[in-house]
Amino acid sequence: MSVFFSLLWRDVLLAFRAGGGIGTAFGFFLTVIVLLPIGIGPDQALLQRIAPGALWIALLMSVLLSADRIYTADYEDGSLEVMALGPAPLEVAALAKALAHWLTSGLPLAIAAPLLGFLLNLDVALAPRLAASMLIGSVALSMLAALGAAITVGLRKGGLLISLLILPLYIPLMIFGVSASTGGMSGPDISSSSFLVLTAIVLVAVVTSPIASAAALRAHMR
Amino acid sequence: MGLDQDQFLYLLQAGRLAAMFNYLANPTRFLKIQAAVQPWLAALTVAVLGYGLYLGLFVAPPDYQQGETVRIMFIHVPASSLALGLYVFMAFAHAIGFIFRHPLAEVAAKSAAPIGAVLTLISLVTGSLWGKPMWGAWWVWDARLTSMFVLFLLYLGYIAVWQAVDEPHRAARIAGIVALVGVINVPIIKFSVEWWNTLHQPASLLRKGGPAVDPAILTPLLWNMAGFALLAATLLFMSMRAEVLARRVRQMEMAQVGRAG
Structure with missing residues (x-):
């Protein structure tokens, strides 16, 4: 357990101190949000309609942008081999690294998204729902990003x-x-059931991603 | 501990299956069997697919609403179902490769991928050609089209992993992870895009209460499905042969480099 937390803490610190982590994700997120109205025109009604989808796209792309950094440095300087030989199973290290990625990309973006949403004339009534779904959903975004990073490392x-x-x-x-x-653009409100399915997918990703990532990392280091 | 007769027979059967499984694990034996079976399989493919296409393109009646365009179905439906089936086959082969270290399983999976990708592309293109007169657009973001498109991306990602990793055993393991993660996601993706939007007609072959297709259409369709399956099997065997041989060449080259160095 202590291995898990020390790895988590190490990665969070690295993201803050080495720079390029949170700042890049934020900058990219902001760029998409600012460019979108300029690209499609300043129509308030249209912006309000597309705001949740646009914020989700921006979140997704920002997370993806930082994905290939999750394992690259550790693979190149040999830290990954130390983790593989260390006391904790590689799955625990993979979970810690994915979670650290979430803490330094998905989480801050999910918190900022409803605020930046006002640039897109986001409906205030939707803001709490959006924040909740992004907070939960971004966990799976990071888990899958880490899996992709593990598969493509090196x-x-x-x-x-x-x-x-x-x-x-x-x-x-x-x-x-x-x-x-x-809650669905038209027809009945299906937001709560969608939220439950989203949470289910997140749980599946949290369980499967570390196992698959560790398997991929072992194959790379063989 | 005594076994009753049923248990004994069951074990015997399981043993036989395992023996067959092991028997085919030898690549040289596979090449021999493949060489013997190949011409017959190819001939059968030509016969069944030819007959199916003849029935579909000339004999089957035009649809009262869709006219002659309905004939696209005889290509579109077999390609689509086989494209999905091959992906599952690929993941299954990788699972066998992981569990039993069967040397041919990963070769089979690798060989199935381009066939599946091309069938997916055929399904997308014929679907698009069919969609234009029916829905008035080449492409609509309908649930089934979207999930087929995503399947195509899954195939491309899988093939790209094989391309990117040089060492075959390492590539096999990593591609296996990609295929298994993908196959877990296929139903989730299908469910999600149906939730999102659907315009395509629902499944009409495999459903409760029997197929909802007239026998005049169904018979040629089934012939074509059999023909496509045979075609895929023929191509798979040919491709597997090429892959086994390519690995041997690689081994010889490595041995040569080893001797020289």
């Missing part, structure tokens, strides 16, 4: 491959996440 063209591998897995999260935030 590969040429890894950064390109990671998007191709992760994109299909992000589609269900995107659908249920947006549905949980908006």
Whole structure:
């Protein structure tokens, strides 16, 4: 357990001190949010309609942007081999690294998203739902990003491959996440059931991602 | 501890299956069997697929609403179902590779991927051609189209992993992880996009109360499905042969480099 927390703390510290972690994700998120109204026009009604989906897209892309950094440095300087040989199973290390990625990308973005949403004329009534669904959903985004990073670690063209591998897995999260935030654009309100399905997918990702990541890392280090 | 007769027979059967499984684990034996079976399989493919296409394109009646365009179905439906089936086959083969270390399982999975990807593409293209007169658009973001598109991406990702990792055993393990994670997600993706939007007609072959398709259409469709399955099997065996041989060449090259160095 102490291995888990020390790894978590190490990664969070690294993200803060080495720079480029949270700042880049935030900057990218803000860029998408600012460019969107400029690209499609300042129509308030239209912006309000697309705001939850646009915020989810921005979140997803920001998380994906920092994904290939999760394991690269540790793989190159040999820390990953120390983790593999260490007292805790590699699965625990994988969970710690994925969670650290969430703490330094998904979590701050999910908190900031409803606030930045006002740039897109986000409906105030939707803001709490959006925050809740992003808070939960971004856990799975980080878990899957870490899995993609583990699969592509040490590969040429890894950064390109990671998007191709992760994109299909992000589609269900995107659908249920947006549905949980908006309650459905038309028809009956399905936000609470969407939220439950989203949570279920998150739980599946939290269980499977560390196991699959550790298996991929072992295959790479063999 | 005594076994009753049923248990004994069951064990015997299981033993036989395991023996067959092991028997096929030898690549040289596989090449021999493959070489013997290949011409017959290819001939059967030509016969069944030819007959199916003849029935579908010339004999089957045009639909009273859709006219002649309904004939696209005889390509579209077999390609789509086989594309999905091959992905599951691929993941299953990798599972066998992980559990039993069966040397041919990963070769089979690797060989199945491009076939599945091409079938997915055929399904997307024929679906698009069919969609234009029916729905008035080449592409609509309907649930089934979207999930087929995502399946195509899954195939591409899987193939890209094989391309990116040089050492075959390492590539096999990593590609296996990708395939298994993908197959867990296939139902989730399918469910999610149906939740999201659906326009495509619901499944009409496999459903409660029997197929909802007229026998005049169903018979050629089943012939075509059998033909496509045979075609996939033929291509799979050919591709597996090429892969086994390619690995041998690689081993010889490595041995040569080893001797030289």
